[in-house]
Amino acid sequence: MPRKYRKTLDIEDPSTNNWMTTYGDMVTLLLTFFILLFSISEVNSQKFRAIVNSFQGSPGILKSGSSVFDSRNDDAITNQEIENSFVELKNVLENYLKVKNVDSKILVELDQSGLILRFQDNVLFSSGKANIKTESKLVLLDISDILVKEAFKKYNIRVEGHTDSVPTLTTSKYPTNWDLSVARASNVVKFLIEEAGLTPSRLSAAGFSEYKPIAPNDTIDGKQKNRRVDIVILRSE
Incomplete structure (x- = not known):
């Protein structure tokens, strides 16, 4: 086998x-x-x-x-340069407003979103209205003169409407604070495009009603501060 x-x-x-x-x-x-x-x-x-x-x-x-590490260092430098740039822009704006003698009407602030030009509502609008006052249009034109300059024109701009917590009249053209805040922001954007000549693609409008207060709504002074329009020069290009 x-x-x-x-x-x-x-x-x-x-x-x-x-x-x-x-x-x-x-x-x-x-x-x-x-x-x-x-x-x-x-x-x-x-x-x-x-x-x-x-x-x-x-x-x-x-x-x-x-290299990842080289790029990371470059980013850190770039972020610091951007921050320095916004500080310089803030100084430029404040000096410009003083020259135009409107610095008492507009507050300039710098926060995480960007550079804010803050208008109390009575500067631009009559109570409960969304039509820009005739005399206030000159102020917006002064602001637009600097927003079209080379140092600013690469940044996008958001116009924000804000109100206090007091409800609008039901008989009003704007029956809620949402309607009023959006209408005011939209009218400012429309003016900056049609009258001031800013590039439309740079601009946007937002209404926040009473829900982004900067002061308590339980005092007259606080309510006045919350009724505002902010023109925000955004950090993102």
């Missing part, structure tokens, strides 16, 4: 390790994915662009190349 022999391999079949290549690629892609998620969750869009730029030059991805 012939003897049976089990076949043995002296050399390991290379095909048996092919799965390791696929596994390695998958792990690398997962690592890249989680790095991107972490970066997006912790930093702004500038950091995301820096990470994308860092992949440029990697084989099979994008052309050219740069």
Whole structure:
């Protein structure tokens, strides 16, 4: 009876390790994915662009190349430069308003959203109205003269309407504070486009009714402060 022999391999079949290549690629892609998620969750869009730029030059991805760390430092410098730029813009605006003798009517503030030019409602509008006062149009024209200058024109502008907590009259043209705040903001935007010549794509209007107060609504002074129109020069270009 012939003897049976089990076949043995002296050399390991290379095909048996092919799965390791696929596994390695998958792990690398997962690592890249989680790095991107972490970066997006912790930093702004500038950091995301820096990470994308860092992949440029990697084989099979994008052309050219740069360093994540160099880009991060550049972003930090850019953010500081932007902040310094807005401080300078604030000084320019305040000096300009003093020259025009309207600094008592307009408050200039700097916050996270951008540079705010704050008008109390009685500067631009009569009580319960949304039509801009004739004499106040000259003030808006003065403001627009500087908003079209090179230092400002790259920034978008949002006009915000705000009211106090006192309901409007039901017989009014604007039956709610929402209607009044939106109408006032829209009319200012319309004026800045049609009369002052600002680029329409830079402008937007928003009404917040009584829901973004800057002072308590339980005093006359607080209510007066909350009735306002803000022209916000946004930080984003």
